[in-house]
Amino acid sequence: MYDIERSLGFLLSKAYQRAWAIMRDQLEPHELTPPQFGLLAFLWRQDGLTQAELSEQAQIDRTTIGGLVDRLEKAGLVERRQHPQDRRAYKIHLTERGKEMESPLSGCAARALETLTAGLLPAEVAELIRMLEVVRGDRRIYDFPAC
Numbered sequence: 001m002y003d004i005e006r007s008l009g010f011l012l013s014k015a016y017q018r019a020w021a022i023m024r025d026q027l028e029p030h031e032l033t034p035p036q037f038g039l040l041a042f043l044w045r046q047d048g049l050t051q052a053e054l055s056e057q058a059q060i061d062r063t064t065i066g067g068l069v070d071r072l073e074k075a076g077l078v079e080r081r082q083h084p085q086d087r088r089a090y091k092i093h094l095t096e097r098g099k100e101m102e103s104p105l106s107g108c109a110a111r112a113l114e115t116l117t118a119g120l121l122p123a124e125v126a127e128l129i130r131m132l133e134v135v136r137g138d139r140r141i142y143d144f145p146a147c
Helices: 008-030 034-045 051-058 062-074 096-100 102-116 122-136
Strands: 078-082 090-094
Touching: 008 034, 008 102, 034 051, 034 062, 034 078, 034 090, 034 096, 034 102, 051 062, 051 090, 062 078, 090 096, 096 102
Parallel strands: none
Antiparallel strands: 078 090
């Protein structure tokens, strides 16, 4: 009999759900979601990315990125600026408020990680990250299973 509760897919799915919920709870006072935080984190690393570049780096489809950027813009954390070489494109830039949020939101992420990995030693966390990077692979586009 197949033991679904010990299957890798089931465990990864449930771990993801728990991680998302913990991060959501940390971000709630700031009225942000984990995906919005993720986009801000990419912009803290490299401000002024286009939506296409954000989509590629975050591995989120372009339609979803558009909605996330809309909400971050409405919250006053980012702004769209015309791309200097491509009139059809916009670069996404952090506002002053978006830059100021790096420290408090990074603290939220650190607390979420601490809660998520409370039962693991630091070396085990590092090994888990290494293994997940291997399982994730280096593909940018993921095929959905046929079954």
